[in-house]
Amino acid sequence: MQRQMTGAFRRLLLGALLASACGFAPDLAAQTVERQRPGATPPSEIEERKPLSSAIQRRVAPPTRKDPSNIAPIPDRWRLIEAVGVEESILDPYNRNPIKGDRPLFGTKDWFINILAISDTVAEPRSVPTPVGIQSSDDAGDYDLFGDADQFIFNQNFIFSASLIKGDTAYKPPDLEFRLTPVINYNYADVQERRVLYADPRQGTERTDTHFALQEAFVDYHIRNVSDRYDFDSVRVGIQPFSTDFRGFLFQDNQLGVRFFGDRDNNIYQYNLAWFRRLEKDTNSGLNDVDRKLREDDVFIANLYWQDFPSLGFQSQVTGVYNRNREGDDFFFDNNNFIQRPSSFGAERGRNYDIGYLGYNGDGHFGRLNLTTSFYYAFGNDRNSTFTNEDVDVSAFFAAAEPSVDFDWVRLRGSLVYASGDDDPFDGTHTGFDAIFENPQIAGSDTNYWIRQAIPLIGGGGVVLSNRNAMLPSLRGSKEHGQSNFANPGFRLIGAGADFDILPELRLSTNLNYMQFDETAVLEVARNQQDISRDIGWDLSAALIYRPFFSQNIVFRLSGAALFAGQGIKDLYGEQNGDDDMYYTVLANLILTY
Structure with a gap:
């Protein structure tokens, strides 16, 4: 019986194939099922069946190669x-x-353009220790060293960036990129005492200035791919951004240079080999000033990043930096006619120096613990020492760490910073650590009063104790124009902070830091004053960051900070401020990005 059924099925299937070839196809599938299933419903009673595909119903000839209609x-x-x-x-x-x-651009296959526009607006009331003298006071009979500390700053940057890119950059680096980033700056300052904004007291207590800067102008060329995972070697020439570490502790700037960079082993290793010849800065905006001649200050950098070392999720970096400065014969006055090189400090003589930096930096997490850390050792030779005019050796240390832990919508942070100070400026070795051009991102960064403001060393020369957007008390004329100075008091900081994501678009960031000088011998010599305390004081700050569109297109930040002066600040500046021992800053910042 089974053999008879099998033979019948074969005959039906053969008939179906012949019928299909002749252009018709009866409902053979249904007939086969009915014959194999005794008692099945007769064909006349079966509901309307779905038609077979058009490929079975009719034979379609394949298109010819030369037929454009297909x-x-x-x-x-x-x-x-x-x-x-x-x-x-x-x-x-x-x-x-x-x-x-x-x-791609019209008429091209792999040329792309990317346009960026940013408006960055800052309004900042603040109080800063302010010097005053006989030639700079508007108050008859006021010959005190300290004047009214209140100031107001307004700064507006219009940033434009255009990139012309060749190559498919979805999976690999661009083959070629041209980038240009000009910046238009407007700034206004209003202070209460003369000779704060200008060296000439006749120019008053208000200043309005504009500046056109070029922050990026480079060509990026993709030399080669070295693996099928697009590990690569590239070179970038021109004015370009660069940072020697994760948080901007040593050198973070947009400078003119040549940089070779790339990666290996599926991006596990990344390297940089770079040389920068530093541009001069505009005094009042802090931006590049390409109209002035280049500084005789070279920075050579080699570093290597290692992903997932020593643990998965943590990135390690080793770096070597050489800073060669030959500005010993350079006399430089800034836009406001204050002398910057040589700094009006100590012997007031120009200096040449060769300083090497060896560093380790890490960033990532170990389980739930987030950690960013940095360590540098500075060594070399400084000619014309600040106080002795003799050659001195340099041997200084820097260390910083920021651990943090996330709890749902709260991040708790700690901050630790140590920069060695010089305990004897006359012993032939400077042990005060100084950076090349720092922009530190730690302990609240520019929300922090100490980091945000430039505090002048009144009565100790024409230098500042701490520079604007800097952390180290390096006693330079300014961060933008001055030379590194390794005869300085050093710095210690221990702090705690917390970030609260109140809403997806609203964050509250708070910080409390306690600060000290590491050594005060340099300050005592500069001020001819004994027993200056190490205690800088407490820095309390808070910032609200609001992003209404959950993106970086519109960001508004309102922050406030106060420095509650410790005994060291009181020893340097007395209790001349209206609140006896408190200085403040309020910052309103609106960033619009396209």
């Missing part, structure tokens, strides 16, 4: 999405936008 043109992969109704908009920076690198 070929449908398809747009490239960037414009194909337009066929489903997705449109472009130049005004929208986050969805498809032809000037944000979302498709």
